[in-house]
Amino acid sequence: MKVIVPVKRVVDYNVKVRVKADQSGMDLANVKMSMNPFDEIAVEEAVHLKEKGVVTEVIAVSCGVTQCQETLRTAMAIGADHAILVETTEELQPLAVAKLLKALMDKEQPGLVILGKQAIDDDCNQTGQMLAALADLPQGTFASKVEVVDGKVKVTREVDGGLETLSLTLPAIVTTDLRLNEPRYVTLPNIMKAKKKTLDIVKPEDLGVDVSPRLKTLKVSEPPKRGAGIKVADVAALVDKLKNEAKVI
């Protein structure tokens, strides 16, 4: 069984990003970029399934600018066999990405597509579900456990209030939650090996997909700032403030 793992290049999760002064977007010049943390978990899971013998081939895919190649190299250093970049300088929204991935699925015929549950930049949490809809396949979102047995995939999902388990017919779409696994560190020898793996580049036009955005961003602004707080000396002072000043208890 082949697995496709889509990965996104995003601002590193430790970076405190700022809004541009003209409110046109975020200031991303000279900011450290990394693979979206949920996608690392997705790559790890695919590679893990390959090591268990369930999966034969892992293909990493990224959509976006030329620099996404670095993200794909990281995926191959973790263990993906080869990579495809859908190169474009257009702003890609989840529906466009889902359509590009659907076109690649038609070509590659994977048994499973594993995505992260959300990207930490746009915080959308849509692409996996949209891909499942376009491909008319079942979805196992927010997965914290994935087991492939007898042509089906058993997915334990994190839901409000606890966990639930579903059985999906293959092929299927799975999106990863934080607790699915602990992604491995990439080692130097594997980074070197990843440079030799193949990375194909295609254009959205080659796939026959219209990627024009459906949502127009009118402006991006700073969230309202909280007023400066105070430090209290001891518990008694804290209780007094909560009772008499804030009146919340």
Next chain:
Amino acid sequence: MTALVIAEHDNASLKGATLNTVAAAAQCGGDVHVLIAGHNAGPAAAAAAQIAGVAKVIHADAEYLAHGLAENMAAQVLAIASNYSHILFPATASGKNIAPRVAAQLDVGQISDITKVIAADTFERPIYAGNAIATVQSTDATKVITVRTTGFDPAAATGGSAAVETQAAQADSGKSTFLGSEIAKSDRPELTAAKIIVSGGRALGSAEKFNEVMTPLADKLGAALGASRAAVDAGYAPNDWQVGQTGKIVAPQLYVACGISGAIQHLAGMKDSKVIVAINKDPEAPIFSVADYGLEADLFTAVPELIKAL
């Protein structure tokens, strides 16, 4: 122009998030209809008919709708989608699971986690873990939206008298089956709806200590218990207590953060709380930059003292 709200319910009763979503739907202009899809969900449909501002309740009942599987729920919504200009889901695990599926099948973009309705096609939503607010305009004919419940005051649960109309259930997709669930039982208020939340972090050190220190404080305040990702990953608290960008988004009257440093990802889940209290022994902890009242102390002595003082 009519808006459809996909209710979240457990068949017997409505979940609170439905009320916030109805409030957001009303702001989009036009009538508000509510879809109850489930199994033996008559009581939930009756409750939806009572919500102030709801013009019609559509009730679809079938055994395979019982657990809200995305494939079947999306088909149920799509069967009536053409009647609506707006389709709104609460931004809960369930709503986030189904909404994008509906949007893609309608070939429209989806707008996640809106916190404000500016116009019928223009909305505000937080991005980058809440570090920026984007104002977005949809160019699509149908707006498929998930609603951040803490962004809208709930609609009144009573005072309405909507007619309940039955919709034929769509066929079972047969692609997914529900095997079981482990839902944590709790007598406490639900985390996302609680007025007071006490939350613990890595500093608690163990599940036993978490329980021993945090539970009495929550009991004393009638509060819900929350946790940081560090505490959840270390096994001190269950997953569904996690507050943050990837966990629950909360906005209680009072949020008490004990032994939580205040990483960006945690702040994304609680910085809209009315009053924030931080108890931490590290004076440099970033949590103090958002706290209204900060107490620099060891939580193992401060929390028991606090319980005594209350």
